[in-house]
Amino acid sequence: MQYILETSVYPREQEALKELRILTHNHALAIMAAAPDAGQLMEMLLNLVNARKTIEVGVFTGYSLLLTALTLPEDGKVIAINVNRSSYELGLPVIKKAGVVHKIDFRKSEPLPVLDELLNHKENEGGFDFAFVDDADKGSYWNYHERLMRLIKVGGIIVYDKTLWGGSVAEPDSSKPEGKREGKQTAHELNKKLSADKRVQISQIALGHGITICRRLY
Numbered sequence: 001m002q003y004i005l006e007t008s009v010y011p012r013e014q015e016a017l018k019e020l021r022i023l024t025h026n027h028a029l030a031i032m033a034a035a036p037d038a039g040q041l042m043e044m045l046l047n048l049v050n051a052r053k054t055i056e057v058g059v060f061t062g063y064s065l066l067l068t069a070l071t072l073p074e075d076g077k078v079i080a081i082n083v084n085r086s087s088y089e090l091g092l093p094v095i096k097k098a099g100v101v102h103k104i105d106f107r108k109s110e111p112l113p114v115l116d117e118l119l120n121h122k123e124n125e126g127g128f129d130f131a132f133v134d135d136a137d138k139g140s141y142w143n144y145h146e147r148l149m150r151l152i153k154v155g156g157i158i159v160y161d162k163t164l165w166g167g168s169v170a171e172p173d174s175s176k177p178e179g180k181r182e183g184k185q186t187a188h189e190l191n192k193k194l195s196a197d198k199r200v201q202i203s204q205i206a207l208g209h210g211i212t213i214c215r216r217l218y
């Protein structure tokens, strides 16, 4: 198992990311993000769009945030939104040690007010290169999408995590107890809407809990 973790799943993980992953595990918190699995893909996507300004919705201890900050150029900025600050505080010493905290603009908030506030400033329309949405209130993903589609430039990328909801989107409702159907249903609704959205080119990847990459076409 250790071999798989160190050489297969994370073959080229930077030291700071590894430290944050281990710290998260040591606090008995599972790494919830697909980010460790999808790390290299995210890094490549950030590079492909020459990302300088990005948005992250759903921070937790900051694995995908640190990965983003390490990938951005010195003058890059990531606006990172999370409903609370406590888990971010846990990862913050590692982020500071990595020397990238100056690239992070952390906002403790529900995402929609922050996205709406950004849209109050005309210069932010199409002003961002990349966004990553990871599990912050799945029922609101479509509302995030409508805002992000205005904030991300044409040619920019929005990545949604957990869009296969552990594979359960493909299973019949009866396979899940009633209380556990919500995540599956919201993921299914989002997938239907994204695949019908002509404004984006999409690619869904069965990595972690499933990620969907959307490239804004117009």
Ligand SMILES: C[S@@+](CC[C@H](N)C(=O)[O-])C[C@H]1O[C@@H](n2cnc3c(N)ncnc32)[C@H](O)[C@@H]1O
Binding pocket: 031, 032, 033, 035, 057, 058, 059, 060, 061, 062, 063, 064, 065, 081, 082, 083, 084, 087, 109, 110, 111, 134, 135, 136, 137
């Ligand atoms: C799966 S974790 C994000 C993982 C993170 N990207 C990483 O790489 O470790 C989901 C995060 O969403 C946050 N969250 C949950 N509901 C939220 C909401 N309504 N608004 C903003 N953040 C929320 C949680 O506090 C948690 O930090």
